[in-house]
Amino acid sequence: MLFRFNTDLQKVYAxxxxxxxxxxxxxxxxxxxxxxxxxxxPYQAGTDKFPHWLWPTALSYVVFLYLYLRLFFRTEGESVIxxxxxxxxxxxxxxxxxxxxxxxxxxxxxxxxxxxxxxQAVRLTAAVLAVFALEWYLLGFPWEYALCALVIGPVVxxxxxxxxxxxxxxxxxKLSHEEVRRLAALAERERIGRDLHDLLGHTLSLxxxxxxxxxxxxxxxxxxxxxxxxxxxxxxxxxxxxVRRAVTGIRAAGLAAELASAKLLCESNGIRFACEIADVxxxxxxxxxxxxxxxxxxxxxxxxxxxxxxxIALKPEEGKLVLRIEDTGRxxxxxPGNGLTGMRERLNAIGAELRVHSERGRGTRLCVSLPLPExxxxxxAAPVRQAAV
Numbered sequence: 001m002l003f004r005f006n007t008d009l010q011k012v013y014a015x016x017x018x019x020x021x022x023x024x025x026x027x028x029x030x031x032x033x034x035x036x037x038x039x040x041x042p043y044q045a046g047t048d049k050f051p052h053w054l055w056p057t058a059l060s061y062v063v064f065l066y067l068y069l070r071l072f073f074r075t076e077g078e079s080v081i082x083x084x085x086x087x088x089x090x091x092x093x094x095x096x097x098x099x100x101x102x103x104x105x106x107x108x109x110x111x112x113x114x115x116x117x118x119x120q121a122v123r124l125t126a127a128v129l130a131v132f133a134l135e136w137y138l139l140g141f142p143w144e145y146a147l148c149a150l151v152i153g154p155v156v157x158x159x160x161x162x163x164x165x166x167x168x169x170x171x172x173x174k175l176s177h178e179e180v181r182r183l184a185a186l187a188e189r190e191r192i193g194r195d196l197h198d199l200l201g202h203t204l205s206l207x208x209x210x211x212x213x214x215x216x217x218x219x220x221x222x223x224x225x226x227x228x229x230x231x232x233x234x235x236x237x238x239x240x241x242x243v244r245r246a247v248t249g250i251r252a253a254g255l256a257a258e259l260a261s262a263k264l265l266c267e268s269n270g271i272r273f274a275c276e277i278a279d280v281x282x283x284x285x286x287x288x289x290x291x292x293x294x295x296x297x298x299x300x301x302x303x304x305x306x307x308x309x310x311x312i313a314l315k316p317e318e319g320k321l322v323l324r325i326e327d328t329g330r331x332x333x334x335x336p337g338n339g340l341t342g343m344r345e346r347l348n349a350i351g352a353e354l355r356v357h358s359e360r361g362r363g364t365r366l367c368v369s370l371p372l373p374e375x376x377x378x379x380x381a382a383p384v385r386q387a388a389v
Contacts, residue, residue, distance in 0.1 A: 028072045034103065035064070037148075041100020053098040060090045064104060071111050081124065084111040088128045092135060099141055102149040105132055109153035113160030125157050173268050196243065203239040207232055255282075258291040259312070262298040266310050269302050271327075278315035283373055289350045290314070290323055290368065296339050297325040297366050305329025305364060316372055323368040332360040
């Protein structure tokens with residue numbers, strides 16, 4: 001069989017930007033509405049002019065439905081050219097019996113947009129429409145009725161080219177975000193590795209020398225040996241405390257990576273980005289919750305807000321730690337979804353309060369406040385400011 005149906009729709013819709021398989025199937029069926037032009041054209045022109053239109057049209061439509069679904073639910077990397085050319089051939093064969101079969105050529109142009117290269121898509125579209133124009137001329141049909149394929153075909157093809165380009169751009173942005181997070185995590189691991197090496201290298205050497213000295217003094221001076229053992233215990237406890245503080249330093253990776261990713265996401269979508277982050281030490285669980293909140297909020301700004309500017313601020317205020325995320329988007333009524341619900345649950349788990357204020361035409365303001373962690377010092381310097389204009 002030249003074409004086989006793909007049953008793994010989960011992978012197909014995941015790469016196509018649909019939220020579910022049901023949405024993808026619905027979209028495929030909606031696009032078939034335009035094919036009814038093929039079936040109704042003979043009635044509009046008068047069936048006496050095309051008395052033999054029914055069976056060629058009916059048989060071609062069955063083949064078209066198979067090829068259409070095969071192309072719409074194609075597997076990753078599968079070529080569209082072969083099946084699209086067969087659909088074009090159906091149009092060329094049926095047009096003498098039913099001029100409305102030019103609708104097949106519009107579908108052909110729409111699928112050509114997913115050819116391996118844009119240049120190939122343009123060449124194939126031009127070639128198919130040139131053959132159609134020649135056939136139409138030889139059949140002597142009125143030219144005003146040919147404008148349907150000659151105009152709508154390239155327009156639909158261009159729209160799909162733009163859609164395809166946006167898909168590729170979104171995939172590149174996603175890869176960039178993952179790379180930013182990976183590099184941030186790698187830099188943090190290297191920093192912690194250096195800190196632990198410097199810390200443990202000196203401390204363990206000191207413990208080894210103290211233990212060796214205590215062992216030598218054990219037979220001659222028990223009191224001196226005890227003092228050395230006590231020093232070993234003290235040094236070991238100090239080292240343990242320093243290791244714990246060093247490991248806690250991993251806290252900075254999550255928020256730093258999300259800030260870098262947010263900046264990249266906003267700038268790639270033409271959104272001016274600015275942030276003001278105070279130097280406040282945070283426990284790991286609080287760092288993670290704030291980082292995930294920031295990710296969800298910035299994603300919503302990019303997808304729904306239609307904003308031109310986004311601002312982020314994290315700083316202590318009156319004994320509380322406050323995270324503010326604002327945009328200048330369209331605003332309006334907030335409909336709680338999975339993202340906002342998950343955000344509230346995550347913040348409630350760390351004792352944080354979430355407030356969202358959105359006013360139509362004036363953007364959305366999200367505010368997270370929680371008690372300042374007990375061991376979090378006040379900023380030792382002016383807040384770190386990062387801005388993108």
